Amino acid sequence: EPEVTQTPSHQVTQMGQEVILRCVPISNHLYFYWYRQILGQKVEFLVSFYNNEISEKSEIFDDQFSVERPDGSNFTLKIRSTKLEDSAMYFCASMQNYGYTFGSGTRLTVV
Amino acid sequence: AQKVTQAQTEISVVEKEDVTLDCVYETRDTTYYLFWYKQPPSGELVFLIRRNSFDEQNEISGRYSWNFQKSTSSFNFTITASQVVDSAVYFCALSESYNTDKLIFGTGTRLQVFP
Numbered sequence: 001e002p003e004v005t006q007t008p009s010h011q012v013t014q015m016g017q018e019v020i021l022r023c024v025p026i027s028n029h030l031y032f033y034w035y036r037q038i039l040g041q042k043v044e045f046l047v048s049f050y051n052n053e054i055s056e057k058s059e060i061f062d063d064q065f066s067v068e069r070p071d072g073s074n075f076t077l078k079i080r081s082t083k084l085e086d087s088a089m090y091f092c093a094s095m096q097n098y099g100y101t102f103g104s105g106t107r108l109t110v111v
Numbered sequence: 112a113q114k115v116t117q118a119q120t121e122i123s124v125v126e127k128e129d130v131t132l133d134c135v136y137e138t139r140d141t142t143y144y145l146f147w148y149k150q151p152p153s154g155e156l157v158f159l160i161r162r163n164s165f166d167e168q169n170e171i172s173g174r175y176s177w178n179f180q181k182s183t184s185s186f187n188f189t190i191t192a193s194q195v196v197d198s199a200v201y202f203c204a205l206s207e208s209y210n211t212d213k214l215i216f217g218t219g220t221r222l223q224v225f226p
Contacts, residue, residue: 031212043156043202043216056213089154093214098144098163098206100214102156 002026006092006103013082013110021077021106023092031095034067034077036060037105038088046090049075082110115205117217124193125225132188132220134203140164142208145179145186150200150219159201162186193224 005024013019025032034046047057047067054067064080075094079086087110092103114137124130136145147159160170162179170177174191190197203217 033213035214042218043204043214045213045215048213091156095212098161098212100146100158100206102148102158104155107154 002101004092004094004101004103006090006106008106009104010107011109013108015084015110016081019079019082019108021079021090021092021108023075023077023103024073025075025092025094026096026101027073029094029096029101031055032069032075033093033095033100035091035093035102036088037091038085043091046077079108082108084110086110115203115215115217117201117203117220119220120218121221121223123223123225126194127192128224129189129191130193130222130224132190132201132203132222134186134188134217136184136186136203136205138184138205138207140207144206144208146204146206146214147177147186147188148202148204148216150202152199156202159188190222193222195224195226198222198224 007022032049035043036046037043045058047061048055049067066078069075089105089107091105093100116135119133143164145162149157149159160177167179176189178187200219200221202219204214206212206214
């Protein structure tokens with residue numbers, strides 16, 4: 001069964017550093033998403049991406065966040081200057097016909 | 112605005128008990144999709160079911176069953192004869208067709224099944 005692949009599975013970074021979280025969505029899917037889950041809390045929508053542009057973003061997705069699909073296969077989330085409160089699990093998902101497939105997540109720890 | 116409410120924060124049962132996890136949703140749309148996901152301690156999100164708003168038939172899959180009632184905007188999930196391996200956080204989620212199709216998750220219900 002096709003999978004969404006996320007790398008790395010765990011990343012530790014110092015406050016103020018830039019991080020890039022990587023995702024390879026399912027190849028024939030057209031809609032892509034990033035979600036965030038702070039430890040012990042619910043899964044929160046960050047951004048949706050369709051046709052090579054952002055289609056919607058939440059209030060969490062401020063100027064320090066950006067997404068891109070640089071090569072037609074990878075889908076990346078960049079956090080420019082990480083803060084302690086960015087520590088969370090980040091999930092990538094792709095969707096086709098309301099079938100959502102989530103990656104296993106990247107646990108980001110900001111120290 | 113769309114919203115998903117899972118009022119039960121945590122449920123504890125003993126193995127072999129039946130347990131129902133509640134989910135109530137709000138939406139302005141007439142076409143929408145409802146989902147249940149399981150998040151075991153390992154952290155991944157495991158898809159359990161998708162149901163569209165036009166299909167109110169209840170569904171059974173092994174020990175799992177789902178009761179969708181549009182009249183009460185509920186999509187409840189029952190585990191029959193629970194097992195220790197069912198211990199996880201369960202999330203209900205909603206997607207509206209007119210929107211960017213993002214999933215909106217409830218706050219989750221942590222189920223602990225004791226032997």
